Amino acid sequence: MRSAAEHLAQVLALVEPPEPRRVPLADALDAVLAVEVRAATDLPPFDNSAMDGYAVRAADAAEAREGAPVRLAVVGESAAGHPWPGTLAAGEAVRIMTGAPMPSGADAVVPQERVVVDRGAVAGDAAAGSVVAGDAAAGSAVAGSAVAGGAAAGDAAAGDSAAGDAVLLPAPAALSAHVRRRGEDAQHGDLVVPPGVRLRPRHLAAAAAAGVGEVVVVPAPRVAFLVTGDELVAPGGTLAPGQIFESNAVYLEAALRALGAVPVDLGAVGDSPDAVLAAVSGADADLVVTTGGASVGEHDPVKAGLAPAGVSFLTVAIQPGKPQGLGRIGGVPVVCLPGNPVAVAVCVEVFVAPAVRAMRGVAEPPWTPMRALEAWRCPPGREQVMPVTIDSEGVRPATSGGSGSHLAARLASADGLARVRAEADAVAAGDIVAVRRFTV
Numbered sequence: 001m002r003s004a005a006e007h008l009a010q011v012l013a014l015v016e017p018p019e020p021r022r023v024p025l026a027d028a029l030d031a032v033l034a035v036e037v038r039a040a041t042d043l044p045p046f047d048n049s050a051m052d053g054y055a056v057r058a059a060d061a062a063e064a065r066e067g068a069p070v071r072l073a074v075v076g077e078s079a080a081g082h083p084w085p086g087t088l089a090a091g092e093a094v095r096i097m098t099g100a101p102m103p104s105g106a107d108a109v110v111p112q113e114r115v116v117v118d119r120g121a122v123a124g125d126a127a128a129g130s131v132v133a134g135d136a137a138a139g140s141a142v143a144g145s146a147v148a149g150g151a152a153a154g155d156a157a158a159g160d161s162a163a164g165d166a167v168l169l170p171a172p173a174a175l176s177a178h179v180r181r182r183g184e185d186a187q188h189g190d191l192v193v194p195p196g197v198r199l200r201p202r203h204l205a206a207a208a209a210a211g212v213g214e215v216v217v218v219p220a221p222r223v224a225f226l227v228t229g230d231e232l233v234a235p236g237g238t239l240a241p242g243q244i245f246e247s248n249a250v251y252l253e254a255a256l257r258a259l260g261a262v263p264v265d266l267g268a269v270g271d272s273p274d275a276v277l278a279a280v281s282g283a284d285a286d287l288v289v290t291t292g293g294a295s296v297g298e299h300d301p302v303k304a305g306l307a308p309a310g311v312s313f314l315t316v317a318i319q320p321g322k323p324q325g326l327g328r329i330g331g332v333p334v335v336c337l338p339g340n341p342v343a344v345a346v347c348v349e350v351f352v353a354p355a356v357r358a359m360r361g362v363a364e365p366p367w368t369p370m371r372a373l374e375a376w377r378c379p380p381g382r383e384q385v386m387p388v389t390i391d392s393e394g395v396r397p398a399t400s401g402g403s404g405s406h407l408a409a410r411l412a413s414a415d416g417l418a419r420v421r422a423e424a425d426a427v428a429a430g431d432i433v434a435v436r437r438f439t440v
């Protein structure tokens with residue numbers, strides 16, 4: 001019998017990552033980046049305002065004081081997507097919105113709460129203009145110089161100015177205040193996401209912001225699955241004598257999806273070796289997984305169909321999961337699992353998931369030592385993989401029936417798996433076992 005570790009090495013040796021492919025960002029979530037993302041532009045692409053307010057020349061406001069504000073003529077407006085085309089001259093300000101380009105000549109932004117707008121002051125009769133204070137402080141700062149007219153306080157009103165108004169600045173503006181500098185986030189050509197990163201939403205946003213619309217990734221591997229057995233009926237149907245409900249295909253489809261693979265359902269082919277060979281041979285996949293028909297029985301169709309085509313059938317020192325097959329059909333790696341549902345779940349966690357993660361370039365989560373809180377028995381000579389419940393103190397068998405490979409319903413109560421070395425024939429309370437929460 002081959003050890004589980006040895007068998008895993010053989011499985012991993014058989015699989016290869018799919019060829020990297022260029023995909024739009026919308027299709028790249030969770031894929032592993034094959035080629036680094038570099039900024040296609042400076043980011044931000046231009047100097048712009050971090051505030052709604054007024055773009056000014058800091059030098060103009062240097063002498064501004066409470067009670068002696070500096071008055072600037074508002075000569076235009078720069079909004080996000082709508083730059084102001086001119087050049088700011090001494091004594092001028094431009095109304096500016098958050099994200100809008102800084103006008104040429106401007107080097108600071110004064111938030112609108114910190115100014116007082118003198119409505120219509122420049123265009124015509126200053127005395128007729130109304131003074132609009134952004135907030136109480138700004139209002140009081142210019143109380144002495146406020147021009148007669150209806151005064152109204154409030155942010156919205158203060159921002160509502162256009163060319164022809166003037167703004168009163170009650171304090172100096174620091175050079176570059178509230179200006180977001182071109183290239184301060186990333187410069188054209190800078191590394192934004194290195195290769196090997198599993199792309200999460202934040203990586204996609206960073207690539208998009210840097211002007212990159214497509215990325216080269218290791219695509220999700222296509223993993224085909226085939227279930228066998230004349231006794232299977234789709235869940236929800238009616239059982240005739242001797243029939244059982246199909247659960248392995250349901251599990252595999254979901255597990256493969258959870259692993260980031262593209263599941264390819266090859267169907268249920270009954271107990272015909274020819275049908276097994278035909279289904280597996282035609283699979284458009286990076287890996288094929290079969291369940292059932294891999295043992296020593298009279299009607300083991302997977303073994304009968306695939307062994308003559310070159311798949312090796314062997315026993316692995318693991319419980320559950322002893323009879324398995326491994327090889328290639330038409331160049332495509334094939335892993336044959338036994339049919340018992342718990343054996344399938346265990347073999348996916350121990351052999352198939354690591355293979356899928358290796359194909360994707362994703363790290364394998366570790367198994368960690370934990371304390372057994374109860375005693376249980378194990379089969380000598382095979383590494384036992386026991387479904388367990390997990391709490392902060394340790395683990396307990398999830399079922400009183402041990403790791404029986406047919407106990408599919410009870411598998412639902414487990415949190416993860418505990419591995420007991422092949423030499424042990426029992427676990428005592430207090431023993432240390434290797435544990436991992438289910439990864440699918």
Ligand SMILES: Nc1nc2c(c(=O)[nH]1)N[C@H]1C(S)=C(S)[C@@H](COP(=O)(O)OP(=O)(O)OC[C@H]3O[C@@H](n4cnc5c(N)ncnc54)[C@H](O)[C@@H]3O)O[C@H]1N2
Nearest residue numbers: 227229245246247248249292293294295300322338339340
């Ligand atoms: N004489 C021996 N008999 C068996 C041995 C042995 O060493 N000598 N090994 C046992 C072990 S261990 C296992 S595991 C099973 C594996 O047998 P197969 O891989 O041939 O699997 P099947 O017989 O086809 O199925 C086993 C079991 O699982 C049920 N099953 C199958 N497919 C599904 C499915 N898609 N959904 C739900 N349930 C499924 C099937 O009805 C059987 O009950 O062999 C032992 N025998």
Ligand code: MOO
Nearest residue numbers: 320321322343405
């Ligand atoms: O190895 Mo089998 O999967 O024990 O029942």
